[in-house]
Amino acid sequence: MLCGLDQQMEKKEDGGLYFMDRIWISLIGDVRTIIMDGAHATRYSIHPRADKMYHDLRDMYWWQGMKRDIATHVSKCLTCSKVKAEHQRPSDMEANAGLVSVDIPTPENYKADDPQQPFSRVVPISPSRLIKYRVVIILRLIILGFYLQYRYTYPVNDAYALWLISVICESCFALSWLLDQLPKWSPVERETYLDRLALRYDKDGVPSQLPHIDVFVTTADPSREPPLVTANTVLSILAVDYPVDKVTCYVSDDGYAMQIFESLSETAEFAKKWVPFCKKYSIEPRAPEFYFTQKIDYLNDNIDLSFIKECREMKREYEELKVRINALVAKAQKVSEEGRTMQDGTPRPGNHPKDHPGMIKMFLGHDGGLDTDGNELPRLVYVSREKRPGFDHHKKAGAMNALIRASAVLTNGAYILNVDCDHYFNNSKALKEAMCFMLDPAYDKNICYVQFPQRFYDVDLHDRYANHNMVFFDIIMKGVDGIQGPFYVGTGCCFNRQALYGYDPAVAGDDVERLLLMSQQSFRKRFGQCPLLLVGATVTETTNTTTLLKEAINVISCDYEDETEWGEEIGWMYGSVTEDVLTGFRMHVRGWISIYCMPSRPAFLGCAPVNLSDRLGQAHRWAHGSVDCLLSRHCPIWYGLYNGKLKFLERIGYINNAAYPFTSIALLAYCVLPAICLLTGKFITPEITDVYGMWFLIFFISILATVILELQWSDISVLDWWRSEQFWVIGGTSAQLFAAIQGLFKLFTKTDVNFNVTSKNDDQNLNSSELYVLKWTWLLVPPTIISFINIVGIVFGVSTAIIYGYESWGPLFGKLLFAIWIIAHLYPFLKGLLGRENGIPTSVILWSVVLAMLFALLWIRVDPFKIDNWLEVNIGSIVRKIYDKLSAKLLDFDF
Ligand SMILES: O=c1ccn([C@@H]2O[C@H](COP(=O)(O)OP(=O)(O)O[C@H]3O[C@H](CO)[C@@H](O)[C@H](O)[C@H]3O)[C@@H](O)[C@H]2O)c(=O)[nH]1
Numbered sequence: 001m002l003c004g005l006d007q008q009m010e011k012k013e014d015g016g017l018y019f020m021d022r023i024w025i026s027l028i029g030d031v032r033t034i035i036m037d038g039a040h041a042t043r044y045s046i047h048p049r050a051d052k053m054y055h056d057l058r059d060m061y062w063w064q065g066m067k068r069d070i071a072t073h074v075s076k077c078l079t080c081s082k083v084k085a086e087h088q089r090p091s092d093m094e095a096n097a098g099l100v101s102v103d104i105p106t107p108e109n110y111k112a113d114d115p116q117q118p119f120s121r122v123v124p125i126s127p128s129r130l131i132k133y134r135v136v137i138i139l140r141l142i143i144l145g146f147y148l149q150y151r152y153t154y155p156v157n158d159a160y161a162l163w164l165i166s167v168i169c170e171s172c173f174a175l176s177w178l179l180d181q182l183p184k185w186s187p188v189e190r191e192t193y194l195d196r197l198a199l200r201y202d203k204d205g206v207p208s209q210l211p212h213i214d215v216f217v218t219t220a221d222p223s224r225e226p227p228l229v230t231a232n233t234v235l236s237i238l239a240v241d242y243p244v245d246k247v248t249c250y251v252s253d254d255g256y257a258m259q260i261f262e263s264l265s266e267t268a269e270f271a272k273k274w275v276p277f278c279k280k281y282s283i284e285p286r287a288p289e290f291y292f293t294q295k296i297d298y299l300n301d302n303i304d305l306s307f308i309k310e311c312r313e314m315k316r317e318y319e320e321l322k323v324r325i326n327a328l329v330a331k332a333q334k335v336s337e338e339g340r341t342m343q344d345g346t347p348r349p350g351n352h353p354k355d356h357p358g359m360i361k362m363f364l365g366h367d368g369g370l371d372t373d374g375n376e377l378p379r380l381v382y383v384s385r386e387k388r389p390g391f392d393h394h395k396k397a398g399a400m401n402a403l404i405r406a407s408a409v410l411t412n413g414a415y416i417l418n419v420d421c422d423h424y425f426n427n428s429k430a431l432k433e434a435m436c437f438m439l440d441p442a443y444d445k446n447i448c449y450v451q452f453p454q455r456f457y458d459v460d461l462h463d464r465y466a467n468h469n470m471v472f473f474d475i476i477m478k479g480v481d482g483i484q485g486p487f488y489v490g491t492g493c494c495f496n497r498q499a500l501y502g503y504d505p506a507v508a509g510d511d512v513e514r515l516l517l518m519s520q521q522s523f524r525k526r527f528g529q530c531p532l533l534l535v536g537a538t539v540t541e542t543t544n545t546t547t548l549l550k551e552a553i554n555v556i557s558c559d560y561e562d563e564t565e566w567g568e569e570i571g572w573m574y575g576s577v578t579e580d581v582l583t584g585f586r587m588h589v590r591g592w593i594s595i596y597c598m599p600s601r602p603a604f605l606g607c608a609p610v611n612l613s614d615r616l617g618q619a620h621r622w623a624h625g626s627v628d629c630l631l632s633r634h635c636p637i638w639y640g641l642y643n644g645k646l647k648f649l650e651r652i653g654y655i656n657n658a659a660y661p662f663t664s665i666a667l668l669a670y671c672v673l674p675a676i677c678l679l680t681g682k683f684i685t686p687e688i689t690d691v692y693g694m695w696f697l698i699f700f701i702s703i704l705a706t707v708i709l710e711l712q713w714s715d716i717s718v719l720d721w722w723r724s725e726q727f728w729v730i731g732g733t734s735a736q737l738f739a740a741i742q743g744l745f746k747l748f749t750k751t752d753v754n755f756n757v758t759s760k761n762d763d764q765n766l767n768s769s770e771l772y773v774l775k776w777t778w779l780l781v782p783p784t785i786i787s788f789i790n791i792v793g794i795v796f797g798v799s800t801a802i803i804y805g806y807e808s809w810g811p812l813f814g815k816l817l818f819a820i821w822i823i824a825h826l827y828p829f830l831k832g833l834l835g836r837e838n839g840i841p842t843s844v845i846l847w848s849v850v851l852a853m854l855f856a857l858l859w860i861r862v863d864p865f866k867i868d869n870w871l872e873v874n875i876g877s878i879v880r881k882i883y884d885k886l887s888a889k890l891l892d893f894d895f
């Protein structure tokens with residue numbers, strides 16, 4: 001269908017839309033000898049691609065027909081009032097139109113084992129579980145209402161401020177809980193049928209019908225993202241289980257690093273041996289570093305001897321590749337010290353990561369040589385977009401947009417999958433998994449992207465800093481998947497190119513119509529000057545490579561985006577460090593749906609930040625991005641409210657995603673409260689009455705019940721949940737708090753946050769000592785203070801209770817629980833903070849602080865100088881006492 005495009009654009013004047021549609025019909029007619037318009041049909045029947053087109057069309061329209069009926073399409077095409085029937089089958093339609101007799105299968109001869117079955121299905125979550133879950137949510141909401149009402153109506157008279165603050169905080173938490181809870185109302189899980197996909201698109205013996213996919217890999221900083229990590233990702237892509245001529249791997253290098261470029265050419269050479277090896281033995285994963293560190297059981301009886309031999313051989317080859325890449329890294333370090341600067345120390349122009357022309361280099365592919373088995377390999381393209389000082393390059397989003405354009409010119413895959421350089425393909429069928437949704441006619445081409453969960457390979461055993469983020473990836477994402485689809489999380493996501501071009505789903509289905517509707521001028525204004533982009537979807541096989549490369553260099557230049565809609569309306573969105581959520585949001589507003597795909601073997605595995613400072617830095621960047629989003633014109637509360645197609649609950653999900661950093665202000669206050677209570681002896685509620693106790697208990701049980709049921713349907717462990725809870729408090733009192741405050745500042749001053757790339761270790765045997773490496777940042781201050789004052793509060797509370805005697809334990813109990821609850825949440829933080837330096841375990845330091853303070857206070861207790869009135873003990877008196885004691889000692893001292 002797309003081939004006819006050029007002719008159509010030329011002939012636009014003489015028929016417009018009507019003309020186009022006639023061609024479409026005549027194509028069907030052409031192959032099956034039904035002629036609608038003799039002249040056109042003969043003209044196109046000679047087209048060599050006609051047969052393939054017929055199949056495409058049949059797939060597309062017949063399946064849509066199952067739902068909507070082909071007749072509607074035909075009537076639309078013919079603009080013929082004769083075919084009005086909305087629900088006619090092809091046979092009736094023939095009679096009406098008097099021209100169609102295509103042998104499309106009718107529902108009657110549709111068989112169960114027919115390959116034309118849906119490629120995926122929604123696996124419902126057990127209804128009994130779901131019903132229980134929903135009932136509990138509603139109950140919790142009611143109980144929350146009563147609880148809050150009780151709190152509002154019984155202020156604490158002797159500590160009004162404490163009460164007021166705590167009630168405000170609790171209301172904030174209630175609101176944030178609600179925002180968080182609503183989108184989890186109807187979670188779903190999915191299952192794919194790769195065999196059915198293969199039956200229809202990828203039959204043995206016939207050329208594959210699967211669409212072309214461009215895979216994007218981004219790398220930015222060679223010192224934090226070692227070339228070996230990127231090389232492994234690239235190898236896993238080149239070896240992916242997908243027709244080789246239908247995959248192209250683009251590597252975007254924002255660091256303009258020699259070592260990345262050169263290691264890519266080494267990687268391409270190595271791929272010639274690695275790819276056939278992977279395919280021959282169907283190994284997983286196809287990233288050598290991770291394959292070889294798996295335990296391979298050479299002693300297994302069934303194992304093929306030739307496999308053992310080749311495997312050892314490959315392993316040796318890979319070790320050599322590693323040596324070569326490491327040598328390149330070492331060389332580059334030397335060069336960057338000498339070569340990149342001029343005599344006077346200023347950077348050499350044109351050869352600096354922040355000042356250089358665009359560069360593209362193609363490896364492998366058609367003319368890049370064959371692998372050791374004589375087969376072609378997927379093409380590999382290195383792209384480093386132009387950088388000029390003084391330009392806003394828009395960080396990762398800018399890099400992605402440059403890639404969209406370069407790939408449009410060079411290969412123009414209908415789908416785009418993007419991964420971070422450290423996220424390798426752990427499941428070689430990942431592309432096919434995505435296609436199970438993209439090509440499924442049941443979705444009627446309404447899918448903008450298929451998102452895979454982020455999984456990580458190098459998280460410490462206890463996942464101390466909640467890197468796995470299970471609550472997000474296994475609960476929240478499944479929840480929104482049941483509404484309009486998961487959020488885009490920046491990596492491991494397969495896009496429909498049309499959606500990235502900013503089209504609405506309804507228009508995107510019909511490329512031809514779309515291109516015709518858009519005048520040349522508005523096209524330019526939107527996409528920029530590149531004529532090849534203009535023709536968008538045309539097959540560009542005829543143009544020679546040099547012209548294409550020249551054009552590709554043009555589209556990755558700095559000023560290409562001037563006065564276009566890149567980053568504003570189309571492509572990856574600018575204006576936020578977390579370009580990802582915003583990009584997905586724009587698509588959902590346009591009415592697209594997205595899909596969450598969780599194959600049992602994780603599709604991609606990435607590298608998580610190892611130590612506390614990196615983790616907090618990342619959480620800070622995310623939170624900052626969310627705040628940006630909330631305060632930008634893309635604020636999910638308002639954006640597209642009137643003419644957008646965002647579903648209500650999906651909107652709530654996005655609002656929660658953008659507003660969560662602000663809860664941290666309430667959280668901070670709430671974490672300080674227990675310490676104040678302990679030190680002043682006051683509390684946030686009037687003395688604990690039976691009514692309050694009852695409401696609190698019921699409320700607590702309802703929280704527990706929702707959590708338990710949630711863990712049940714989502715299948716995550718209590719520990720995973722607890723880690724997320726802990727990190728909620730840790731991140732909330734540091735990263736998110738700062739982001740919220742900075743965001744508010746940014747409203748007035750125009751400062752921007754940096755995209756500090758998270759460092760990735762290429763040695764995936766995690767060095768546990770690194771877990772405790774700590775760089776000092778301001779982010780650490782608030783949680784440290786909170787922990788400290790709460791520990792002091794506990795010590796103070798306990799020791800005064802000891803002083804008072806046991807009657808005073810009663811009222812203390814609530815306060816102590818409150819403080820311990822906070823310390824328990826901050827525990828991983830304290831462990832990270834105190835680290836394991838010099839082999840002293842954290843617990844020792846913690847305990848010594850606690851014991852020392854206890855001891856000091858006990859010492860006061862047995863002090864011979866008794867305080868007259870014990871009942872008046874408060875901070876003042878204790879301090880006074882210590883002071884008295886010290887001064888007495890000092891006075892005694894014989895100078
Ligand atoms: O100017 C830049 C900055 C970053 N990157 C790339 O962006 C990716 C993500 O960076 P990373 O430091 O690994 O951030 P993470 O926090 O681990 O990444 C998560 O969060 C980001 C948004 O903050 C998303 O873009 C990522 O896809 C998502 O995995 C990496 O491949 C970088 O090479 C660029 O290409 N250009």
Ligand SMILES: [Mn+2]
Binds near residue numbers: 420422606607758
């Ligand atoms: Mn990362």
